[in-house]
Amino acid sequence: xxxxxxxxxxxxxxxxxxxxxxxxxxxxxxxxxxxxxxxxxxxxxxxxxxxxxxxxxxxxxxxxxxxxxxxxxxxxxxxxxxxxxxxxxxxxxxxxxxxxxxxxxxxxxxxxxxxxxxxxxxxxxxxxxxxxxxxxxxx
Amino acid sequence: xxxxxxxxxxxxxxxxxxxxxxxxxxxxxxxxxxxxxxxxxxxxxxxxxxxxxxxxxxx
Numbered sequence: 001x002x003x004x005x006x007x008x009x010x011x012x013x014x015x016x017x018x019x020x021x022x023x024x025x026x027x028x029x030x031x032x033x034x035x036x037x038x039x040x041x042x043x044x045x046x047x048x049x050x051x052x053x054x055x056x057x058x059x060x061x062x063x064x065x066x067x068x069x070x071x072x073x074x075x076x077x078x079x080x081x082x083x084x085x086x087x088x089x090x091x092x093x094x095x096x097x098x099x100x101x102x103x104x105x106x107x108x109x110x111x112x113x114x115x116x117x118x119x120x121x122x123x124x125x126x127x128x129x130x131x132x133x134x135x136x137x138x139x
Numbered sequence: 140x141x142x143x144x145x146x147x148x149x150x151x152x153x154x155x156x157x158x159x160x161x162x163x164x165x166x167x168x169x170x171x172x173x174x175x176x177x178x179x180x181x182x183x184x185x186x187x188x189x190x191x192x193x194x195x196x197x198x
Binding site: 126 | 143
């Protein structure tokens with residue numbers, strides 16, 4: 001005997017599948033290495049473009065002698081530090097290698113500081129996008 | 140040391156930010172490209188307009 005759904009002509013509905021495994025892995029990987037979250041999900045083109053854009057922005061910021069925030073003396077420093085931390089391993093490795101300026105002395109260094117902070121914020125957006133792809137919130 | 144002019148810095152910033160915005164804020168590749176171009180034009184156009192406004196205020 002046919003089910004009521006088939007008799008009515010409607011396609012049988014399958015319940016939404018819950019994502020398997022550790023759904024935060026693309027988020028963490030994407031934060032640590034720009035684009036890695038998308039690579040884990042086999043979104044090669046998107047991952048490559050995100051990785052290229054964020055790394056280029058960070059490297060240009062460093063090459064402009066931008067400042068890497070190391071501590072938070074006031075609220076603006078704290079916001080800069082949060083933005084810098086968004087770069088994940090790029091920030092940690094750069095700090096370990098002593099890259100970036102301690103103080104902003106020329107105009108281009110000010111641009112560079114903004115480039116580094118914005119690269120970190122864009123990386124957070126990219127990692128959250130990878131998480132949304134993983135959970136199915138974004139098709 | 141890389142020393143771009145202010146305008147070149149704006150163009151680089153707009154390019155990279157627009158790529159990330161396009162990919163993350165839209166679902167399909169054609170819409171990503173369109174939104175990325177839209178963001179790039181808005182970034183650069185607003186920088187030019189604001190520069191002229193500041194120039195006229197300063198005079």
